[in-house]
Amino acid sequence: MRNKLIATLVCSALAVTAALPTAAQAERHRVQVCRDESSRGARNTGTLVGAVGGGLLGNALSHGGGKTGGTLIGAGVGAVAGHQYAKHNNTHRVCHWEYR
Incomplete structure (x- = not known):
């Protein structure tokens, strides 16, 4: 009988302890988390426009038989320049709230 009483008291104490919030749970607060996000489509467009513009400029600046090499x-x-330009200039900030 005494062992059952002790076991019941121990289980009750554990149940009450588990139900109480810990110090870490009581100190949770809301934090805004932000990150920069860029769209892949803008980078592809920048790459394409840069390639066409660079090819035209390379063709115009090259001499004689080296026109193909200058164009390429x-x-x-x-x-490369168009891709980097679009990647760095087409980012926007995405934010959300988290509890920590």
Whole structure:
């Protein structure tokens, strides 16, 4: 009988302890979390526009028989430049609230 009484008291104490909020749970607060997000479509468009513009400029600046090489190099450089420009200039901030 005494063992049952002790077991019941221990279980009751554990149940009450588990139901009470801990210090960490009581100190939770709301925090705004933000991140920069860019759209993939804008980067693709920037790459395409940069490649076309760079190819035209490379063709115009190259001489004689090196027009094809100048066009290809200009298109490559323009594609990289257009992609980087679109990536850095087309980001927007996305925020949400979290409880921590």
